[in-house]
Amino acid sequence: MAGAAPATAFGQAVIGPPGSGKTTYCLGMSEFLRALGRRVAVVNLDPANEGLPYECAVDVGELVGLGDVMDALRLGPNGGLLYCMEYLEANLDWLRAKLEPLRGHYFLFDCPGQVELCTHHAALRSIFSQMAQWDLRLTAVHLVDSHYCTDPAKFISVLCTSLATMLHVELPHVNLLSKMDLIEHYGKLAFNLDYYTEVLDLSYLLEHLASDPFFSHYRQLNEKLVQLIEDYSLVSFIPLNIQDKDSIQRVLQAVDKANGYCFGIQEQRSLEAMMSAAMGADFHFSSTLGIQEKYLASPDQTAEQEAMQL
Numbered sequence: 534m535a536g537a538a539p540a541t542a543f544g545q546a547v548i549g550p551p552g553s554g555k556t557t558y559c560l561g562m563s564e565f566l567r568a569l570g571r572r573v574a575v576v577n578l579d580p581a582n583e584g585l586p587y588e589c590a591v592d593v594g595e596l597v598g599l600g601d602v603m604d605a606l607r608l609g610p611n612g613g614l615l616y617c618m619e620y621l622e623a624n625l626d627w628l629r630a631k632l633e634p635l636r637g638h639y640f641l642f643d644c645p646g647q648v649e650l651c652t653h654h655a656a657l658r659s660i661f662s663q664m665a666q667w668d669l670r671l672t673a674v675h676l677v678d679s680h681y682c683t684d685p686a687k688f689i690s691v692l693c694t695s696l697a698t699m700l701h702v703e704l705p706h707v708n709l710l711s712k713m714d715l716i717e718h719y720g721k722l723a724f725n726l727d728y729y730t731e732v733l734d735l736s737y738l739l740e741h742l743a744s745d746p747f748f749s750h751y752r753q754l755n756e757k758l759v760q761l762i763e764d765y766s767l768v769s770f771i772p773l774n775i776q777d778k779d780s781i782q783r784v785l786q787a788v789d790k791a792n793g794y795c796f797g798i799q800e801q802r803s804l805e806a807m808m809s810a811a812m813g814a815d816f817h818f819s820s821t822l823g824i825q826e827k828y829l830a831s832p833d834q835t836a837e838q839e840a841m842q843l
């Protein structure tokens with residue numbers, strides 16, 4: 534008799550630029566998932582990560598060390614890291630052997646922050662696509678620091694990077710605006726938070742930029758970039774404060790919906806989880822309003838604070 538087919542495994546590939554909060558996310562999300570009763574295995578795929586805050590089930594550092602690569606091949610940290618990823622790609626049997634005994638776990642992959650790995654370099658995409666062949670269904674969770682919302686020009690560049698990442702990585706995808714707890718400290722937003730999360734009419738961003746003498750020179754370039762982003766109509770964000778359980782839960786609902794976990798039978802599904810999978814933009818819109826109220830002062834409050842400072 535043929536053996537039972539191996540169970541499908543689910544998980545998240547946590548990606549995003551350096552310092553966007555990937556490792557902190559893996560810690561917060563793994564604690565949240567364990568509290569929900571999921572068996573979680575966190576896999577560190579970033580050879581540059583030091584002093585991991587979470588319990589690491591598999592560490593790529595056991596296969597290849599960034600310091601050794603830099604010394605042996607006389608590479609800088611960036612080139613060394615790309616080599617490490619190519620080395621992992623060429624030795625995927627090692628990763629498969631490490632993951633196989635963990636089947637039945639929910640996986641979180643803490644990935645390196647080198648942007649090129651997610652926009653045009655082939656190694657990471659090839660690793661993800663191999664994992665899909667092992668029946669491991671991943672959602673790419675792409676973290677972007679919410680700081681970028683405070684500057685329209687930086688927000689356009691973040692939209693471009695997010696779109697390029699979505700197209701290159703080729704996984705079900707969720708973009709997050711991380712560090713929402715800091716957004717008030719980063720500076721004033723020109724628009725409501727839902728403008729950034731839903732990526733609404735970007736012509737307003739262009740108008741905002743036109744008032745800046747430096748960016749007025751680049752108006753045509755920005756117009757073309759914005760048009761490209763709107764034509765694809767793929768990018769949107771979910772705000773995240775990793776300290777806030779409600780915020781993590783909203784992210785998890787989106788992630789579970791993207792990779793199909795919410796339609797599985799691994800856990801007793803709550804009515805709320807099923808509803809959130811079934812509902813669409815209205816749910817996200819109302820939750821974003823809630824977050825706006827939580828983390829951003831209203832115009833009245835801001836005026837009051839300014840009057841007090843005078």
Ligand SMILES: Nc1nc2c(ncn2[C@@H]2O[C@H](COP(=O)(O)OP(=O)(O)OP(=O)(O)O)[C@@H](O)[C@H]2O)c(=O)[nH]1
Binds near residue numbers: 549551558645
């Ligand atoms: N206030 C606040 N700080 C955060 C949050 N997430 C991460 N940080 C801080 O941001 C810094 C970078 O976080 P990491 O989790 O190391 O970011 P990373 O993306 O793994 O960074 P690299 O591995 O270097 O690419 C750390 O000092 C974290 O404590 C957050 O939600 N709120």
Ligand SMILES: [Mg+2]
Binds near residue numbers: 555579582
């Ligand atoms: Mg990290």
